Amino acid sequence: MSGIAGRIRLVTGDITTLDVQAVVTAANKGLRGGGGVDGAVHRAAGPELLHACRAVAPCPTGQSRLTPGLALAADWVIHTVGPIYRDGNSGEAELLASAYWTALALAVEHSIDGVAFPCISTGVYGYPADAACDIAIESVHRWVQTSNLPRVIIFCCFGDADFQRYESRLRQVGLLSEA
Numbered sequence: 001m002s003g004i005a006g007r008i009r010l011v012t013g014d015i016t017t018l019d020v021q022a023v024v025t026a027a028n029k030g031l032r033g034g035g036g037v038d039g040a041v042h043r044a045a046g047p048e049l050l051h052a053c054r055a056v057a058p059c060p061t062g063q064s065r066l067t068p069g070l071a072l073a074a075d076w077v078i079h080t081v082g083p084i085y086r087d088g089n090s091g092e093a094e095l096l097a098s099a100y101w102t103a104l105a106l107a108v109e110h111s112i113d114g115v116a117f118p119c120i121s122t123g124v125y126g127y128p129a130d131a132a133c134d135i136a137i138e139s140v141h142r143w144v145q146t147s148n149l150p151r152v153i154i155f156c157c158f159g160d161a162d163f164q165r166y167e168s169r170l171r172q173v174g175l176l177s178e179a
């Protein structure tokens with residue numbers, strides 16, 4: 001499926017299998033690897049990714065760092081640190097928006113044409129899925145209105161519940177139509 005000007009896309013599955021120039025991983029501040037999508041990205045990229053991470057760590061919450069993709073099909077990994085959800089009144093929304101925004105800014109800085117995002121902060125970090133989905137879509141929507149790059153931005157959902165949540169929200173805001 002594609003959205004306005006074909007720039008916003010929605011897929012379901014393992015982000016490490018996507019043929020896209022950069023994949024975003026939901027990292028921790030130390031860029032030490034971990035579970036969830038970060039574990040999958042580190043496994044697929046290989047142990048050298050941890051060495052590459054050491055060179056650019058730490059990464060404060062809401063910020064992003066770039067490393068090569070190594071054994072991944074993707075050329076690059078953008079390591080983005082989303083907020084740990086506490087009570088919703090601790091700046092989480094701004095930090096989550098910043099996580100998306102700084103990842104996109106890094107992509108532009110390195111002339112990266114296509115980027116795939118997982119649902120940052122919604123696993124171990126406990127961000128409520130509906131609220132996180134709204135912030136993800138709003139951030140990307142604002143971005144495509146002001147920048148021509150990346151040309152393609154993919155939301156990669158891991159499972160049907162997130163896919164349906166994104167599909168319905170993207171349709172509501174007019175960002176998704178049948179390809």
Ligand code: AR6
Binds near residue numbers: 014028040122
């Ligand atoms: N492809 C795409 N999405 C995935 C994959 C995958 N292979 N695996 C999981 N997800 P999480 P967080 C989804 O916990 O909440 C790590 O230990 C998952 O279903 O990976 O930001 C880091 O090192 C969920 O929707 O990230 C940090 O310490 C989403 O990815 C911490 O977890 C995010 O879940 C970050 O926690």
